Amino acid sequence: MFLQQILNGITQGGTYALVALGYTLIFGVLEIINMAHGDLFMMGAMVGWALVTLLGWSLVPALIGGMVGAALLGVVLEFTALRPLRRKGGTNLSPLISTIGLGMVIQNLMVRATNGQPLSFRVPLSEGVIRLGPLQMTTAQLVVLGVSILLMALLQWTLSRTRLGRAVRAVSENPETAALLGVNVSGVILATVMLAAALGGAAGVLVGLSFVSVSATMGLPYGLKGLAVIILGGLGNVKGAVAGGLIIGVLEALTVAYGGAGYKDAVAFGFLFLMLLLRPQGLFGISAAAVRRS
Amino acid sequence: MAVLLNNYYLQVATFVSVNALLGLSVYLVLSTGQLTLGNAGFMALGAYTAALLATKAGAPVWLTLPAAALVPAIVAIPLGYASLRLRGVYLAIATLGFTESVRVLLQNWEFAGGALGIKNIPSLGRMVQNGLKAAQIAPPAGLTHAQLANLVVLLFVLLVLGLALAFIYRQAGGRVGRAYAAIRIDEIAAEAMGINITYYKVLAFVQGAMLAGLAGGLVAHINFSVSPSEFAFGRAVEMLTLVVVGGSTTPLGPVLGAVLLIGLSEGLRDFSLFGARLSDYRLILYGLLLMLVVALRPQGLLTFAPRRKGARA
Numbered sequence: 001m002f003l004q005q006i007l008n009g010i011t012q013g014g015t016y017a018l019v020a021l022g023y024t025l026i027f028g029v030l031e032i033i034n035m036a037h038g039d040l041f042m043m044g045a046m047v048g049w050a051l052v053t054l055l056g057w058s059l060v061p062a063l064i065g066g067m068v069g070a071a072l073l074g075v076v077l078e079f080t081a082l083r084p085l086r087r088k089g090g091t092n093l094s095p096l097i098s099t100i101g102l103g104m105v106i107q108n109l110m111v112r113a114t115n116g117q118p119l120s121f122r123v124p125l126s127e128g129v130i131r132l133g134p135l136q137m138t139t140a141q142l143v144v145l146g147v148s149i150l151l152m153a154l155l156q157w158t159l160s161r162t163r164l165g166r167a168v169r170a171v172s173e174n175p176e177t178a179a180l181l182g183v184n185v186s187g188v189i190l191a192t193v194m195l196a197a198a199l200g201g202a203a204g205v206l207v208g209l210s211f212v213s214v215s216a217t218m219g220l221p222y223g224l225k226g227l228a229v230i231i232l233g234g235l236g237n238v239k240g241a242v243a244g245g246l247i248i249g250v251l252e253a254l255t256v257a258y259g260g261a262g263y264k265d266a267v268a269f270g271f272l273f274l275m276l277l278l279r280p281q282g283l284f285g286i287s288a289a290a291v292r293r294s
Numbered sequence: 295m296a297v298l299l300n301n302y303y304l305q306v307a308t309f310v311s312v313n314a315l316l317g318l319s320v321y322l323v324l325s326t327g328q329l330t331l332g333n334a335g336f337m338a339l340g341a342y343t344a345a346l347l348a349t350k351a352g353a354p355v356w357l358t359l360p361a362a363a364l365v366p367a368i369v370a371i372p373l374g375y376a377s378l379r380l381r382g383v384y385l386a387i388a389t390l391g392f393t394e395s396v397r398v399l400l401q402n403w404e405f406a407g408g409a410l411g412i413k414n415i416p417s418l419g420r421m422v423q424n425g426l427k428a429a430q431i432a433p434p435a436g437l438t439h440a441q442l443a444n445l446v447v448l449l450f451v452l453l454v455l456g457l458a459l460a461f462i463y464r465q466a467g468g469r470v471g472r473a474y475a476a477i478r479i480d481e482i483a484a485e486a487m488g489i490n491i492t493y494y495k496v497l498a499f500v501q502g503a504m505l506a507g508l509a510g511g512l513v514a515h516i517n518f519s520v521s522p523s524e525f526a527f528g529r530a531v532e533m534l535t536l537v538v539v540g541g542s543t544t545p546l547g548p549v550l551g552a553v554l555l556i557g558l559s560e561g562l563r564d565f566s567l568f569g570a571r572l573s574d575y576r577l578i579l580y581g582l583l584l585m586l587v588v589a590l591r592p593q594g595l596l597t598f599a600p601r602r603k604g605a606r607a
Binding site for chain 2: 032033080081084085088091092093094095096097098100101102103104105107108109112220224227228231235262263265266269270272273
């Protein structure tokens, strides 16, 4: 029972971690919070739903399609809500507000498009169950966990081994110096935003898959939990986002299992609140100085 | 006259005024340079305090409204001391966490009706109407009892708004207001000048919480019911929108924001363009406005040059 809950929590936590990675990538490079991230997540799920349900695609191409769809919306985000503010300077609260605005636009357009109704998201593999000793897992859960791990590994590889990853790290260290050394800073920022959006979109498809439904408002709870996770793990910290996602996922699963189902949504924030007060730099945060800089 | 004072317009005007109070509550915190999304949570505390006192203890409205301001203020003191060490986006997220936590706790609080909330809260309009009837005051020619009662409620809310504005203006010219402005412009310099920045930030936070709670109490007594879902993320964002769009450098900004956004969207509820009802697109318009204003006019629509002369010593 206990181990089963841990396993469920890890599966759920994997999607939280993917959402959180999107926030943390953008924060790492731009030092801003993208409040539209939950809605990019939702759009990924919607594109995935459309590809599977309307066009009859299978899961893997639909997942990639959802990521591409979200990444394209990420381009819209960069050009409408982020870049215009960057030219003006100002604090990092302005993009927080403008991305809230874009999120409202995206979410409510989709509410209109779907009449506010959830859409059923059926993929053939949703039914099966795999047993491993006392533990059991649905195939959907297995896919969610597998894809989450794969994407995180891919991200880690991109950041540490590729030219793009090196450029991203350089810009997040210091944009001016990176520009002087010949890094195309706006290009790197655009790529980062697209990468973050694609991770969010993938998480959206996976969540749609595990709940067998998608809706225009599904982004909000995940967006908010993603925020809790990145604070827990330390803003801008990739490992922290993964660990934070898993911790919140497991804590939630245990809360539900031991009678606190109604408080599930307070777990992340209760934890976040404690964390902000006790250790604002997060579990893996670098130093208080870096926090102050932001 | 009687046409102009129809019940619907009166209710919209009351609603606008309450939202102006909510905008002011965010403005107060913003005037120290801190962005809060927690005032929706304080509004919830105020609304529930008033609703519970009125329905469970039968307390009269002159007791429930002050309590609605007081309880959030008491909660805001420790919360402010703890969270105002955080700045910028950290504070925004922490206060958002507070709002969401309050909502989840209220949802699970069976005594307060759980997710359904509290119903049958004594309404201000009904109270006034009964009072007028008991005192045998007949409404002036052409007005119904309900109209007169709604008018009295509107005037009462306007009075509260006027007092709040007067307080904020008076404060702005004095020691506290100048401390707020100094902290907003440059925290480190303000501290070097000997301003106790923690004290003033917490003070602004508590003032904002009081105003949000009072507005929550008013909402409870105007709508007859409260439920946790009214005080979620969307409410926090709406309050912020009023200030950002209306103007964040003068107390009249949030008032203008409320008149423009709430007034127009309520007033034009049935207005349609190319077969699309405007009210269906209200939140999309809000979102676009937020983006446009932040990009083009970050200080908001309404701004005044900072006063140089005549500031009280």
